[in-house]
Amino acid sequence: MDNKNAIHPGVKLRHIRAFLDIAAEGNLSAVARAQGITQPALSRTLAELETLLGQPMFLRQGRRMHLSEAGALFRRHASIALQALEAGAAALQPGNHGTLRIGVLPTVATRVLPQIALRLRELHPDVTLSAETGPHFHLMRLLREGSVDLVIGRLPGSAEIAGMNFEHLYEEEVILVARAGHPGLGRPTAKVLAEMPAILPPVTALIRPAVDDYLAANGLSGLRPAIETVSLALGRGICLASDAVWFISRGVVIHELERGDLVELPTGARFLSGAVGMTQRQSWSAPGLDDFQQIARDIARVRE
Template sequence: MHGPPGPRQNLHDDPPRLIICHRWIMANNAKWAQMNNRAVIHPAVKLRHIRAFLDIATQGSLSGVARAQGITQPALSRTLAELETLLGQPLFLRQGRRLVLTEQGALFRRHAEAALQSLEAGAAALRPGSGGTIRVGALPTVATRFFPRVVLRFRELRPQTLLAVETGPHFYLMRLLREGAIDLMIGRLPGASEMAGLSFDHLYEEDIVLVARAGHPLAGRPLPRMLAESPVILPPATALIRPQVEEYLASIGLAGLRPAIETVSLALGRGICLTSDALWFISRGVVADELDRGLLAELPIGARFLSGAVGMTRRQETATPGLPALEEVARDIARQAPGSWRPDQSSPAEA
C-alpha cells in the first residue's frame, strides 16, 4: 500500500461517478500487517465482498447484480471498491458497457469460488439430511454408458448428496472446471498444454470407431471408397479425438477430407446415420448402446492407434466433500470386467 488514495473515478459505474474509499482501511493496513504477518487476506474482507465480486464476474454488469441483490448500484459499486482496496489490486476493467476481469481478478475468482464452495459445503454438511452438492462435467464419451453407472452406484452409497451434471464439448467443460463452476470433469485426457494446475486420474482406454447404419449399401467395399462416396461426419475441430481421426485419414490417402457435418452429439449423429448413408467417426462409448442393439454397425478400419485415455480431471486444490467417494466409485466401475458395462473390445477393428 502507498498511503490512502483520494477520490478516484469509478470504472464500474456508467455514467462515471466518484467513489469515496474507506480511509480507515488504508490507514490501518500498515498496522494490521505488523500485527499479523502470517495472514494474507485482510480481516476486513467479508463474505458480502466475495459474493458481490463473484456475481459481478458472472454477469459482467453492476446494474443486474444490484437488482438481483435488492440494493442500489452505488452501494454495490462501493462494495466492489472496498474489496479492490483491501486486496490492493484492480479486479475489473470496463469494455464498452461490460465489466471484464483483469488478470488479477481472474486469478482471485478461481480461488474465491473454491473457497465459497467449501464454505457452502461445510454449512450443508451441518444440516440434517443434507449431503451437499458435487458438480460434475461429463463429456460425450462417458455420458451414454459409463457415467450413468457411476451415478447410480454413487446414489446407492450417498443418497443425500446431489450430483449436478453438466454436459458439453471439451473446451466448454474445461472452462467451467478452471472457473470452479464444476468440481470434476470425466472424459478423455486433456492436452498437455491444458494441464497446468490440474490432475488427471486414468480410468480406462477407449477407441475411436467408424459407424454407419446397419445394411449400408457400400458395406464390404474398400474403406477409402466408402469414405469418398458417402457423407462423412467428423468430430468438431475442438474435439480431443479430431487430430487422431485426421491422422488416420491421411494414412489411407484421404488427407484434408471435407466432412459433411461435424458433431459428437449422439442424438444428432445417430439421427443422421439412421436416415442416410453417412459414416461417423466417434468414440465408442458414445454409440455403445446403438452398436449393441444393432442400430449402427461398426466398420473395420484396422487401426490400433485410434484410442486414448479416459479418466477424471480436477483442479489440484479442489476439496469438495464427497468428491473422493465419487472418484472411488468411478475407479471401481472402470476396474470391472469389460462385459459388465463396456462393449466387447475384440471387434473387427481390433482383430
C-alpha cells in the same frame, strides 16, 4: 508482503460475494436490489475490495461493469475459493447434504455415468448429482472456474493439466460406424471414406488428431467432412437417414451397436483409442466426490 499472507486481512467474505455477483450481472443496481441493500452501500463494498487488493476490478462503461484484466484473474480464483468453502460447509451438515457437480463427455454419458449415478444414489441419497455435458474445452473451462467439481472424459492436453490431477480409468476406442445395411459393408474402408459422406469429430475434440492421423495414413488427408459432430442425436440421425459414415468413440454409440441400428466398419487401426479418466483440481472436495471416484474405479476395472 509475506507470501503466506498474500491476501489482505481486511478482505471479507462479503467483499468476495459482492464482487462475484457484480461480475455475473455487470450492473451495480441489479446486484444491490438482489442483495437488499442500497447501490451506494454496494459501491462502497466494491471500492473497499479494490483498495485492499490494490487494483481496479472493473472497467466502468456507462451503467455496465466489465471485468478488468486483474478482475478476470481474481474472479477465476475467487469463484473456486468460494465454491470450496461452500463445499466444506456442506460436508459438515448431517447426512452430508449437497450437490456434486460433474462435467461429462458424451463417450462417458451413455453407459458409464448412469452406472456411477445409480450406485452413488444408494450410498448418498441426500446428495444431488448435477451433470453438465458438452465438448472437452467447455468442460475444462467450467472445471477451472469451479463450476464443476470433476470432469470425467478424455485425458487433457499438456497445456490444460497445470493445477489439475488426472486419474486414468480405461482406454476407449474410436470407431467408424454406419447404418445397418450400408452399401459400403464388406468393401475396403478407404474407398468407402473416399466415396461416402464422412462425419468427423470437431477440430476441438480430443479424438480428432487420431482420426486425422488415420486418414493421412490411408491417403485421405484432404478429406472434407460433410459434418463435424460428436453428438449422438445428430450423428445417429444422419447415419440412419443416409449413407454417411461416422468416426466416433465407441462409448457414445454403444447402445446403437448393441441394437443393430448402427454397425462398425473395420479400420484395421490399433492406435484409434485414447485414455478416459477423471480430472479434478488439486486438493478439491465436494459432497460424495470420494465415493463417486471409487465407484468409477470399480466400474472401470470391470470393463478391463
